[in-house]
Amino acid sequence: MPRIGVFVCQCGNNIAATVDTKKVAEEMAKIPGVVYTCDYKFMCSSPGQETLKQAIKENNLDGIIVSACSPHMHEKTFRKASEAAGLNPYQCEITNIREQCSWVHHDKTKATGTVKSVDLTRMTIQRLKKNQPLKKIKIPVKKKALVIGGGIAGIQAALDIAEGGREVILVEKEPSIGGNMARLSETFPTMDCSQCILTPKMVEAELNENITLYTYSEVEKVDGYIGNFTVTVRRKSKYVDEERCTGCGECMEKCPFKVESAFELGLSKRKVIYTPFPQAVPNIPVIDAPNCPKIQKDKCGACAIVCGPKCIDFKMEDRLETVEVGAIVVATGYQLMPNERFGEYGYGRIKDVISGLQFERLASSSGPTGGEIRRPSDGKVPESVVFIQCVGSRDEKKGVSYCSKICCMYTAKHTKLYSHKVHGGQSYVFYMDIRSGGKRYEEFVRGAIEHDGAMYLRGRVSRVYEKNGKIIVQGADTLSGSQVEIEADMVVLATAIVSREGADGLAQRLGIGYDKHRFYNEYHPKLKPVETVTAGIYLAGSCMGPMDIPDSVAQGSAAASKVLALFSADEMAREPITALVNKVTCNACWDCLTACPYTAIEREAIKDRKGNIVRWVARVNDGVCQGCGVCVAACRSKSIDLKGYTDEQVFAAINAF
């Protein structure tokens, strides 16, 4: 016979106002197996917990029910108290008699709340009788992390994990780390030069003993689960031996072929053997194979001839490398929406209509113009520049519904940079709203208007066209209620920020969620902002949505702290609420495998004594299973049960109603 204790909480007046808690306790005492009952003002208070512990010890209870608030609130509290009193914590069950019971009834005299509480508690008692004591799952943890993406968020995460004394592999698909931030000229709101604050971090990442850089590499495959991931990384062929290359740059100088530079966004050309920018980390060139005549047609080979240490190998092939890590930080960043989609702004048709990121390159001292603002068509210094905000952002029809968040700020920065570099020049900004929420951000924008003289016009632009060597911008200023026409020398589009191409594919390989814009989903938008639904995989930066540098850095550090916390113990403990397959009845239909959103279900071979495979069954990986129960519902042969929520338990509760 079980020995069950029932504790009914009054929750001050929250429950007691409409539920007769004493009556509930008395009714419960009549049920066979219940040996102790009481009601108390606040069960969650310290004296309340003491009462509970004492009752367990004195009455030798083997299971308890706390009829109180939602298990979301205090299940942990009471399970901890039970454990302290020597009871298996999963032998403690909560009946919620507050949220959907006492709070929704109004009259104690009618006793509807009391009757419902009695019913609910009785059901939980019958359920508890079928409970099995459960043990937390212990998983060994490999104390090495993988960071995907070498932008500022990924670099920060890698540095922080390395600082914490753990090994990190930083994977970057470009030949150098640095990401989009390496392209920026100066950064808002303090106007420090992007390179000056970024390159020390890049160099630190290269020199840190705990960090291994895998540049020009991409993640191909991810297996395993929290603490035990096996990741296959494709290390694209650089055609240059990284070990021997000294980074002298002779090869780049002698290479006779030039193509458009992707890093410079088409504003200048680069050699076919190249590093994306002078401060590249690592400072090792790669050969752009599709454009290299030696590799394509066996002609030229100038780079190999001049290379002192003879480290160029035209026959080099991609390598697949497998790494074992305990945690993964995803920081793959963003890209801009293709501007060509907006024909009215003339991008691609008019040479001097450029994107915000291209303007960054023009303003950057390491950019194609050496930091002078010169328009791409004829190199003339523009006397008037029109900036158009919300190109694609907040545009449900042709673009995206969301706000790209950083454009208001960087456009204000652009007008400042322009007014500092071109004296007497005039900038015009077409905007819909100025969104400058952030420390010192609003002051920054006002500074651009009040001190640096940017002319802000509230309205969109409907047309941009060329006339007599000028760019005519036709827009509106809703503040004066007028149609506005401006003759400009250059137009800069603040294009919408979108997720990286291939973001969805990577998410599928990782088993993490993404929204309709292919931005990765955090576990909880407020309380778990860097976690994903897949345990052990964390997010940082603008792969989650448009984000500025301070936020990206903060998230990189936040993700690193999560990784370090995971690595702080040799084993990690997880809730044992996981699915369990009955191997005898499982008929291997694999419905569970397709239903599982966490890829927690594996195929297990049942072998005879000789080692021959007799049949296949499903197996649940406890490290991955989140206990959602989808497989239980999907299983046709009813071979899967959720520990702590078994069919037996649930039916016992229903039958007790």
Added chain:
Amino acid sequence: MKITLSNADVQSKGVARVERLSGEDLKKCYQCGNCSAGCPVSYAMEIPPTRVMRMLQLGKLDEVKAANSMWLCVGCLQCYSRCPKGCSVAAVLEAMRQDALREGADRVEVKDLPMPLLKKAPQQAIVCGFRKFVS
């Protein structure tokens, strides 16, 4: 209304003169509308105070001059007391009145003006004329 906007408009010398005379920085205005909201005569103005500030930011001095707004302002300074940016539209309009009166001559002697004109002139114009001696 359609306007063409050029560097000369935005960096207008006329507007700079109004700024100098009034001591106000027109760029500070962010068009919240509080001046128009509180102005006791804005209902009768052809261009309400907020719009006056906007038109001047756009360098459209002539449009504002052509409107009755500056002659209707009674100088109660409600706009100034409510403005979150500390701008005084009253001071700007006063500067515009001075500017308008100066156009004919450098100084205006109210006592020399013919009586029929004085009878027809807005009250604020006469007040402004006196103000000229100390401005």
